[in-house]
Amino acid sequence: MTHPDLGPLHLLTSAPAPGTVHITVVGDLEYDTVEDLLLEVSDALAHHPGLRHLHLNLAELGMCDSMGLSALLQTRRFTGGVGARLHLDHRPPALDRLLDLTGTLDHLLALPSAADRTPGGRTDALDVPD
Amino acid sequence: MNVAANRSHPGDIAPGAGVDAAASAAPYPMLVIDAEGRVTRHNAAASAVLPDLRSGTAAAGAVPPWLAEPVDGAEVRGRIGERLFAAHPTALEDGSTAWWLVDDTEYRLAVDELAVERERAQFLIEASNALLSTLNPERCMEVAARLAAKHLADAAVVVAPAIGRRLPMTLCARGGPVERRAIAVDPERVPGLEEALRGFPPVPSRWIDPGSAPEWLMPKGFGGVGSVAITPLPGHGVPAGALVLLRTSNHAGFSESEEEFAALFAARVGAAMSAARLYAEQASITDVLMRELLPPRLRQIEGVELASGYRPAGDSARVGGDFYDIHLTEGAGTATRALVALGDVCGKGLEAAVITGKIRNTLHALLPMADDHHRMLSMLNRALVTSDHTRFATLVLASIARIGPHVCLQLTSAGHPAPLIVRRDGGVEEAQTSGSLVGVLPEVQSATAHTTLAPGETCLLFTDGIPEAKGGPMGDELFGVARLKRALGECAGMPAEAVVERVQMLAAQWVGEGKHDDMALIAITAPRGTHLTAVDGTTAGRYTA
Structure with missing residues (x-):
C-alpha cells in the first residue's frame, strides 16, 4: 500500500546493539506475505541467541489483515519463548485500531514471563474452569 | 562421338576425350535424350538406376514418365522405384538434353520428417x-479422446482408473460424437489395458491382437479393428488411466x-487428468465442509425476527472464514431464549474451516452457560489455544430474551466489530462492548x-467484510462503519429481512466488480406486533404487541 512499486512486503533487519534486533517492515502484512515476516523473525532469533529486544519498525506498514495480526501474535510467541521483549514501533493508526479492537496490544507488548516459555501459553490449559 | 561404339555396350560411355570421360565416370546418373525422345547416351551410374536404358532406343518405357517430358530448363523431381530423384536438365547444342539425376531421398525424408x-x-x-x-475430469477425458481420435487414430478411448468395479471411459471415433461409459468389466480381458492402468510401460501394439478388442472398448458403430495401441496415462504419483x-x-x-508420439500425448493427458482429479477431490472436500459449516436458516423465535445474509469472498471456492450460528436455549433455566454467534476466523481454507467447526461445536456444548458470555468465551478460548499456530477468531455473542413487546439483548464482542443498534427514530448506536479475540491469548477479556x-x-451483527469492503467511486475506499451507520439510519423500522437485504445490496454496489472478503450479517429485530388494520403499515399506533 505504502510502496506499491516495491511489491508486497520488504523486510530489513539490523542489529544496532548487542541483544537488540530491529526489523523494518515495509508493505502489507497479509495472507501471502506473513510467512516472510515469520521466517525473518525466526532467523533473527536463531542468529542472536541472547536476544533481549526485538523491535518491529512499522512506520511503513501498509495493510495488516487478520493473517497479519496472527503473524504478530506468532512473533510475540517466538520472542516470549526466548525471553525477549517485542516492541512494535511507529504503529500506524489503522494497526492501533486493529490491536485495540482485538484486545491484543497489551499482550503483544507485555514483558516476557515464565509462562511464555511454554509455547502456546498452554500453562493453564489443564486448570479447572473458573 | 562414341555413340556407335556404345550400342554393343549399353552400360558404358567409352572412355574418350574430356567431357565424355568425365560424364562416364561421374558418380551421378547422367543420360542424354535427343529431340526425338531417344536415349543417345548414358553412363554407368544411370544404368544402375534405370536398368532398361538402351542408348539409341526410345526413352519412354526405360525412364519414368516425369523425366521423359521435356521441361524448359527447370529441374524436375520424381520417384524411381523406392527412391526420390531430382533431375537437372542441361540443353545441348544439337537440341538434345542431358539429364543429371541427384538422389535426394534422404533429404526429402528428413524434410518430411521435420514437417x-x-x-x-x-x-x-x-x-x-x-x-x-x-479442471473438470470428465471434460478433460472428452478433450483427450477427441484430440486423439482426430490426430492419432481412427478412434480413441480414454479409460480412467476403476471406480469400484466400474471402469469409466470416454470414447470418440474420428469426427463422431463423444460417448461416456462406466461399465463393470474386467480390464484384464484386454491385453495391455490392465498393465497400462497400473502404469506399466506400453506393450508394443503389434503384440496386441486387434481381435481381442472387446465391443465395449469401441465407439458405437466402429467396425473392424485393424490395430490397437494402449498407452498408460502417467499421473502425479498414481496412474491417471489409459489411452x-x-x-x-x-x-x-x-x-x-507413432507409438512414441502417442506416449508424449499421453503424458500431457495424464498430467491434466490427475490435476483435474485432484482439483475435483479438493472441491468435493470443500463442498462437504461447506455443507457442514453452512449457516442455519434463521427464523422467528417467539416473534423476534432474525434474518441473515452471507456472501462468501468471490475470489475462490475456498471455505471462507465467516460463520454464524443460532441456538435455542430453552430449557436451560434462564431467561435467554436464543444465543446468536457470528464471527470470523483468520485465514481461509481447510485450517480456517477446522477452527470454525471447533468453535461452533464448543459453543454448542457451552450453551448451558449462555447467560455468562465471559465464561463462555474463556472456555472457548481454552479449547482453541494450541501451540501449533496463532490462528484466532473474533466473534460476537448475542443472547436474546423477549420480555413483553421488548427484546433484551446481551451483546459481547470478542475482538469483533461491535454490533450496531438501529433505534426507531433512525439513531444508530454502537453497542458498548469490547473484548479480546479468542484462540491465542492465555486469558481473554x-x-x-x-x-x-x-x-x-x-440490532445488526456483522463481520468486518462489510466495513472493510473496498470500492466506491474511486475503487479503493473502504465502505467503513460510518457509511454503514448512515445506511442503517435509513432502515429504521424496517423488518429484519429488509435491513439485511439493504445492507447487503449497498455493500455489493460499493464493491462492484472488485474483490471482497466474506461478508456475513445478522439482524435481530424486535417484533412490531400484529397488524391490526391493513390501512397504513407505517403508523406506530396500528401495531400491538
Missing part, C-alpha cells in the same frame, strides 16, 4: 492448452514413432453490553 515433427510439436502445444483449460487408440483394418498399423430493543428496533 511431421513440427506438426506434432504444434499438436502437443494445442493439446496441452486444450487439456489444461478445464486406447484404434485403427480400422483399412489403415496401416501403428509405427514405432470481555465487557458485555446490555440493551433493549423497542418494537421495530434492530
Whole structure:
C-alpha cells in the first residue's frame, strides 16, 4: 500500500546493539506475505541467541489483515519463548485500531514471563474452569 | 562421338576425350535424350538406376514418365522405384538434353520428417492448452479422446482408473460424437489395458491382437479393428488411466514413432487428468465442509425476527472464514431464549474451516452457560489455544430474551466489530462492548453490553467484510462503519429481512466488480406486533404487541 512499486512486503533487519534486533517492515502484512515476516523473525532469533529486544519498525506498514495480526501474535510467541521483549514501533493508526479492537496490544507488548516459555501459553490449559 | 561404339555396350560411355570421360565416370546418373525422345547416351551410374536404358532406343518405357517430358530448363523431381530423384536438365547444342539425376531421398525424408515433427510439436502445444483449460475430469477425458481420435487414430478411448468395479471411459471415433461409459468389466480381458492402468510401460501394439478388442472398448458403430495401441496415462504419483487408440483394418498399423508420439500425448493427458482429479477431490472436500459449516436458516423465535445474509469472498471456492450460528436455549433455566454467534476466523481454507467447526461445536456444548458470555468465551478460548499456530477468531455473542413487546439483548464482542443498534427514530448506536479475540491469548477479556430493543428496533451483527469492503467511486475506499451507520439510519423500522437485504445490496454496489472478503450479517429485530388494520403499515399506533 505504502510502496506499491516495491511489491508486497520488504523486510530489513539490523542489529544496532548487542541483544537488540530491529526489523523494518515495509508493505502489507497479509495472507501471502506473513510467512516472510515469520521466517525473518525466526532467523533473527536463531542468529542472536541472547536476544533481549526485538523491535518491529512499522512506520511503513501498509495493510495488516487478520493473517497479519496472527503473524504478530506468532512473533510475540517466538520472542516470549526466548525471553525477549517485542516492541512494535511507529504503529500506524489503522494497526492501533486493529490491536485495540482485538484486545491484543497489551499482550503483544507485555514483558516476557515464565509462562511464555511454554509455547502456546498452554500453562493453564489443564486448570479447572473458573 | 562414341555413340556407335556404345550400342554393343549399353552400360558404358567409352572412355574418350574430356567431357565424355568425365560424364562416364561421374558418380551421378547422367543420360542424354535427343529431340526425338531417344536415349543417345548414358553412363554407368544411370544404368544402375534405370536398368532398361538402351542408348539409341526410345526413352519412354526405360525412364519414368516425369523425366521423359521435356521441361524448359527447370529441374524436375520424381520417384524411381523406392527412391526420390531430382533431375537437372542441361540443353545441348544439337537440341538434345542431358539429364543429371541427384538422389535426394534422404533429404526429402528428413524434410518430411521435420514437417511431421513440427506438426506434432504444434499438436502437443494445442493439446496441452486444450487439456489444461478445464479442471473438470470428465471434460478433460472428452478433450483427450477427441484430440486423439482426430490426430492419432481412427478412434480413441480414454479409460480412467476403476471406480469400484466400474471402469469409466470416454470414447470418440474420428469426427463422431463423444460417448461416456462406466461399465463393470474386467480390464484384464484386454491385453495391455490392465498393465497400462497400473502404469506399466506400453506393450508394443503389434503384440496386441486387434481381435481381442472387446465391443465395449469401441465407439458405437466402429467396425473392424485393424490395430490397437494402449498407452498408460502417467499421473502425479498414481496412474491417471489409459489411452486406447484404434485403427480400422483399412489403415496401416501403428509405427514405432507413432507409438512414441502417442506416449508424449499421453503424458500431457495424464498430467491434466490427475490435476483435474485432484482439483475435483479438493472441491468435493470443500463442498462437504461447506455443507457442514453452512449457516442455519434463521427464523422467528417467539416473534423476534432474525434474518441473515452471507456472501462468501468471490475470489475462490475456498471455505471462507465467516460463520454464524443460532441456538435455542430453552430449557436451560434462564431467561435467554436464543444465543446468536457470528464471527470470523483468520485465514481461509481447510485450517480456517477446522477452527470454525471447533468453535461452533464448543459453543454448542457451552450453551448451558449462555447467560455468562465471559465464561463462555474463556472456555472457548481454552479449547482453541494450541501451540501449533496463532490462528484466532473474533466473534460476537448475542443472547436474546423477549420480555413483553421488548427484546433484551446481551451483546459481547470478542475482538469483533461491535454490533450496531438501529433505534426507531433512525439513531444508530454502537453497542458498548469490547473484548479480546479468542484462540491465542492465555486469558481473554470481555465487557458485555446490555440493551433493549423497542418494537421495530434492530440490532445488526456483522463481520468486518462489510466495513472493510473496498470500492466506491474511486475503487479503493473502504465502505467503513460510518457509511454503514448512515445506511442503517435509513432502515429504521424496517423488518429484519429488509435491513439485511439493504445492507447487503449497498455493500455489493460499493464493491462492484472488485474483490471482497466474506461478508456475513445478522439482524435481530424486535417484533412490531400484529397488524391490526391493513390501512397504513407505517403508523406506530396500528401495531400491538
